[in-house]
Amino acid sequence: MQSKDLLQLAEQFGSPLYVYDAEKIKSQYNRLTKAFSKVEKLRINYAMKALSNVSILQLLRELGSCLDAVSIQEVQLGLHAGYSPDQIFFTPNGVSLEEIEEVHALGVQINIDNLSILEQFGTKHPTVPVCIRINPHVMAGGNENISVGHIDSKFGISVHQLPHLVRIVENTNMNIVGIHMHTGSDILDIEVFLYAAEILFDAARNFKNLEFLDFGSGFKVPYKKDDIETDIEELGKKLSKRFNAFCDEYGKELTLIFEPGKFLVSEAGYFLAKVNVVKQTTSTVFAGIDSGFNHLIRPMFYGSQHHIENISNPKGKERFYSVVGYICETDTFASNRRIQEIAEGDILCFRNAGAYCYSMSSNYNSRYKPAEVLWINGEGHLIRAHETFEDLLKNQIPLPESVVNQ
Ligand SMILES: *Cc1c(COP(=O)(O)O)cnc(C)c1O
16 A cells, blocks of 8 residues: 555545555465465464454455454354354353353354363263364463463463363363464464474374364564564475374374464554644654554553654655654653654554554543544545444443432
């Protein structure tokens, strides 16, 4: 997408605004499937928590993607978007037995990530095909909040508990059809993937009825120019080879599954916000925008990088700015960042705004959430309207007069 298109969309739809480039989602999807073209049965389950607008889900369905859902509401959204139950995987963490049973009743493949629920579910429903989430304890991931494979992680069943796991499966006579792992986000080193894969293969040897192995996600995407990223092509080459060898050994063509979120949508997203005020202090120049961590929390939440451009002045001389929001708390998007000279009213564009941006937004400070636009075939389509005052009041129930006046 070009800056002039983004600027035009900001004018047409107002700011702040999320824009997603359909072409980029498509090219990332094709890149991933191509990298693993040597694997006979490949399945991509888009981790929809990254960005769950129904139009995005439909776009990915057209491309051939399936879904990874982490709540029953995500499952329902997926069904609403036209996915069939067998195209959805349920990979929750720490949800109730009731929720797992409800999702199973919808016909969706469930994935269990702790021994307690496994035993309860297996006892009640011994014939249901179940996938188990293993924690291989591979230390990986961009930072503590998104690294989920380490020894104290709450995710998955520890590989060290495999003997216990196998005993539960034997006692309940459960039907284990898949093994899953997801070691965290922003994994750089493909050796880490391959190492974790071996652990998954080892675990898989304990089960005779498998149909698939799910390697989760965690691919790192570039956040700035010349940033490093997971070498998907190299990973594809090496892991496909190992996977195919494992299938030979296992005696069955298993399905290889990935659950990418960021990889598919991060770079496709742009967040556009207008500069309300340029404020010089004794030590810095602030650019205050018409948004805040209510709309884009990642920089404040886990220090993520979003490259920022002034698309109103693309050829402007670069100066140093701190870009901040309007929330009544520290609300910093970038400190001491080189950006083309900013004037009040300019539109700033945040890159990598496709994943975990809109989906993590809130109404904090009683602000409306932004609109979302999908850029497809050279045209912007509104796929979610800006909120209105009614949205803030929706579900609020006024107290009766008699109680208020007490
Ligand atoms: C969040 C999540 C993913 C997606 O991770 P990305 O880093 O966005 O690719 C995949 N699998 C599971 C189980 C997840 O919770």
